[in-house]
Amino acid sequence: MALHFVTDEAGGAQPGETVELTGTEAHHAAAVRRVRVDEAVTLGDGRGTWLSGVVTAASPKQVEVRVTGREVVPAPSPRFVLVQALAKGDRDELAVQAATELGVDAIVPWQASRSVSRWDAKADKGLARWRTIVREAAKQAHRAWIPEVDTVARTADLVRLAETSLVLVLEPSASDRLTSVAAEASDGRDVVLVVGPEGGIAPEELSALADAGARLVRLGDTVLRTSTAGAAAISVLSAAHGRW
Known part of the structure; x- marks a missing residue:
């Protein structure tokens, strides 16, 4: 299963675009989870957006992901x-x-x-x-x-x-x-x-x-x-x- 990361930028991203992870999320991805270029990952904004993508650059300060797919997951009901x-x-x-x-x-x-x-x-x-x-x-x-x-x-x-x-x-x-x-x-x-x-x-x-x-x-x-x-x-x- 691909590693999953959360960033507000995922909310508006579309397939073909690039999403950047910075700050603690980038450090966690590159230094802790050790993601590598060409590795498949998933991204979300924590509010229903679900992106699939591929890492195109990875360093502790910035990780770039090219979006390959997008899905909006409805909020569960009842909560x-x-x-x-x-x-x-x-x-x-x-x-x-x-x-x-x-x-x-x-x-x-x-x-x-x-x-x-x-x-x-x-x-x-x-x-x-x-x-x-x-x-x-x-x-x-x-x-x-x-x-x-x-x-x-x-x-x-x-x-x-x-x-x-x-x-x-x-x-x-x-x-x-x-x-x-x-x-x-x-x-x-x-x-x-x-x-x-x-x-x-x-x-x-x-x-x-x-x-x-x-x-x-x-x-x-x-x-x-x-x-x-x-x-x-x-x-x-x-x-x-x-x-x-």
């Missing part, structure tokens, strides 16, 4: 949105990376009441870190669309979200299984998966979400870590909606 509770260590980052590779379309960091990690004074740094992880994971997975990473949400924000989206809250004690509801039509609305922190979602948060119309579902008879629950749920949704 799969992961609301990931902040977690200690790198568990939330692992969750974001895996979900991106598996096809999530948007990610919302959630400051849950039981989240050990707090972004109160470092939200900008945390968002930048997550967005970098998502971008790199999307490139690795050869995705035409890079998932959006929204600003940090509080539980009140999720309650409002449940009024306009199909919100599925992963809760081990729920009676309904995700597999039994995953294929239900969302009427074009986003399908939102809510994953709690290490200590689980607080009872008052579960009640508020359920009262707003969210559905509590479980993955199975076992309890998954916050770093793996979202990825498992995205896999179930992808199969149920025919993406896989």
